[in-house]
Amino acid sequence: MCLCKCDQVATLSTPLISLPRHPNPSSPTTVNNDLRSSSHTAVIAQIEQCTNIAQLKQVHAQMLRTGIFFDPYYIDYARQVFDQIPHPNLYTWNTLIRAYASSADPVESIFVFLDMLYGCSECPNKYTYPFVIKAASELRALLTGRAVHGMAIKSSLGLDIYILNSLVHFYGTCGDLDLARRVFVKTPKKDVVSWNSVITVFAQGNCPEEALELFKEMEAENVEPNDVTMVGVLSACGQKVDLEFGRWVCLYIARNGITENLTLNNAVLDMYVKCGSVEEAKILFDRMPEKDIVSWTTMLDGYAQSGNYDKAWRIFDAMPSQDIAAWNVLISSYEQSGKPKEALAVFNELQKSKSPIPDGVTLVNTLAACSQLGAIDLDKALEVFNSVESRDVFVWSAMISGFAMHGQGRDALDIFSKMLEAKVNPNAVTFTNLLCACSHAGLVDEGRMFFYQMEPAYGVVPGVKHYACMVDILGRSGNLEEAVELIEKMKIPPTASVWGALLGACGRNGSFELAEKACSHMLELDPRNHGLYVLLSNIYAKTGKWEEVSGLRKLVQDLGIKKERGCSSIEANGSVHEFLVGDNFHPMCKEIYSKLDEIAGRLKLVGYVPNKSHLLHFLEEEDMKDHALILHSEKLAIAFGLISLSPSQPIQVVKNLCVCGDCHTVAKLISKLYGRVILLRDRYRFHHFKDGHCSCNDYW
């Protein structure tokens, strides 16, 4: 990565925004490279002065104690020593394979293993396989790992518990939870590590329910859990946002005498943060006997995610050192909470501070912030992208996502081809973004091709997000039967998002029976999803099932389910203006409503008839004001934009929910009648309105 080029990026997107605090330009922990290389020389000199094994062991112990043994520098040194051994024995080969497996360059581990198969007279043994499998896990190299698994079976080592436990971890890490579970089930005498491996991979593979089920099974089998088990269980609680169970786990840890340690405390901290209880996190944080960078970063994340940026910046300042993860937490939380300008401001601060150096995550979030700012800034995103020398898979994927959000499906596909040309292997995120691009641009055949090739050609097992995207692609294009078949064939249980994609398609294509089926599945999985009741209510209303509509309305009231209110914001003359549905609070509301009346008149002249099918019967009747236009927040924002911005300025609106069909039509007409460019970002994507057309080609 080249800093001077990134500086260019910083200047081209310098945002005029004030953050709660501007960090110090220099980070307290700048690594001094000169010092480091002189220490390398000293250690090597010490090793070379050794005349017997005892002395060598002493140096080794010292290196382990200070942690410098894991400095990549010494692996190269070890390799040089290894290369001078005329006939290394199996033990020596294993040592080198192990060193590479947990190094920054695990692929070397695989290469050494292959060299060993030809260059060593002995066969790989029960020690070799766990190291090689670990390297394959690090690399997410599903095909390589499978081959190694096969070799282990052929060498009659297929039932070794260490090898099986590594394999559970390996398959899980590669996304094949099904296979991970099968290996686990076949493990003859499961020990605590077997259980930990399977619980951990399910927790990390977005299957927290299964992870917790496995934990219960483990208890039933009377296997005593340890601290590592609890880390996995806490991670599952965090993902489920199940604070109550998380608290129970904390009690369980105390009652069962499981030793607290730094990692376990960090996992508890993370659980509290993910469950939204920053207060409990802070109490633990204050009483933790030992804290590391992860503890600080988790706490920082807690405050940032809850929008408490003052406290977040205070934590940031108090941290012993601000590594790139800490910066990334700030950038990503600003970016994800719809504050792309603040995100870019933090990126600028980072650039000014010179250290730490931005990594792939920084660029991903910065690119996302650029794309959030609209079409003009997508060009900036391209500049950021082009200025980065080391593009990892996430940077490429972020760029694909940027194009996907703007409905530029072909551009997304082009970027993907270039990524393959650059020899960067796509991962699960790449395919999610790619499928999303296909969905937004109506590229059905391409979507199908990617979906069915991702596993055989690239070793990426389709996850629930990929299924949801594929169902969406098929549903939107009217291939409802195929979408249903796909859901039925899923190897993993469909989530609410998968059924939601089908439901959306049903709404458009009018298949009410199927919609009811999808709804009942979704209600089981996500009973407090307000949007779902709205959709279901619409479906009942369309089929004239008024009794069901009123029953549903009562249910929603009884359950106390609140909907997310539609809210649009627009920036004009340096400040942000927010509008809610039928809002009367804006100081210029009189002008805005008279502008809307004028718009309504002009739209009527060109034959526009409000499309009331998008009105949400009964459930949203309070939103229905007696106006010529249905006053969704985006219309208010656009009207305000017409009044306040000069004709040459694009009207940029951000909406928290999905844009409705009527607002979409109105925006198209306004862009033509008033000769304005309108950029509307909704929950999922961008719409660029110009000359009466939208960039999404009415396909969203």
Add this chain to the structure above:
DNA sequence: TTAGGGTTAG
């Protein structure tokens, strides 16, 4: 004299 599982940001 070698072994497997763990927490933060996409």
